[in-house]
Amino acid sequence: EQLRKTVPTANDGTPVKLTAMAFAIRAVAKALRGHPALNASVDEEKQEYVYKLYVNIGVAVDTPRGLMVPKIRRANRLSLKQIAAESKRLSTACLEGKINPDELTGGTFTVTNLGSLGVESFTPVLNPPEVAILGVGNINLKPVEVEGVFEFIPHLSLSLTINHQVVDG
Numbered sequence: 001e002q003l004r005k006t007v008p009t010a011n012d013g014t015p016v017k018l019t020a021m022a023f024a025i026r027a028v029a030k031a032l033r034g035h036p037a038l039n040a041s042v043d044e045e046k047q048e049y050v051y052k053l054y055v056n057i058g059v060a061v062d063t064p065r066g067l068m069v070p071k072i073r074r075a076n077r078l079s080l081k082q083i084a085a086e087s088k089r090l091s092t093a094c095l096e097g098k099i100n101p102d103e104l105t106g107g108t109f110t111v112t113n114l115g116s117l118g119v120e121s122f123t124p125v126l127n128p129p130e131v132a133i134l135g136v137g138n139i140n141l142k143p144v145e146v147e148g149v150f151e152f153i154p155h156l157s158l159s160l161t162i163n164h165q166v167v168d169g
Contacts, residue, residue, distance in 0.1 A: 020156060021059070021113045022084035024136045028111055029055050029075035029083070037167045039108045041129040049131075049166050058110035058127060059087055061094040068094045069127055071107045111136060121157040131166040135159035 032039040032055050040051045055076040058069040070090035075083060093099040110127045115138035124135035137157030144153045162168075 016081050016084045016088070018080060018084050019087075020115065020139055021111070021136060022080060022087060024113070024134065024156075024158070025057050025059065025072065025075060025083050025087065025111050026078075026080045028109060028134055029057055029072075029078070032109055033076055038132040038162065040131050040166055041108065042131060042163065042166060043129070052108040054108065056106050056108045058107035058130070059090060060110060060112035060124075061091045063094050063097075065097070068099065068104060069107065069110055070094055070099055070103045071105070073106070109133070115139065115157070121159055123159055124161050126161055126163060131163040133161050135161070 036051045039055055040049050042048075043050050054074055056071045056073050057075040058071050061068045061070065070093070072078070072083060072086050072090065078086065090099070090103060093103070107127065107130055110124075110130055110133040112124045112133060113136040114122050115136050117138075119137055120140060121137045122135050124133045126133055135158065137159070139154050139156050141152040142155045143150045146153075
């Protein structure tokens with residue numbers, strides 16, 4: 001929680017906000033290297049599953065023109081600060097209508113966040129041909145017993161939707 005509230009600067013000196021979404025993207029990017037079935041796609045034409053050697057995380061952005069999903073390329077090689085900065089850059093480009101079409105293709109996994117809208121949990125819809133998507137809910141304080149005393153601890157709701165045929169079918 002303390003780290004999330006820090007505000008580092010990007011290479012150009014601008015402040016970079018470390019959001020819960022940036023932490024989720026970073027965690028997913030690292031975890032996918034150990035779970036190749038979640039970092040895959042379905043090639044309908046060849047009727048085969050394609051396991052990716054790279055991790056390109058799609059980030060859902062609600063715009064006046066509809067939902068757009070730009071990709072953070074090679075996210076597993078980026079630092080938390082780089083992910084936060086790239087996520088902000090891509091979402092701003094989508095909202096301003098300046099996104100490069102190439103930045104909307106080539107995803108291997110998507111992360112979507114309704115937590116910023118106050119949604120505690122939800123079931124995200126797959127973004128084909130990807131085989132998994134993670135939904136990030138809001139952060140709520142929940143009572144937890146710690147050494148006989150109840151404390152309110154921040155909790156984050158996560159929902160994973162998968163293509164069962166690829167992941168464990």
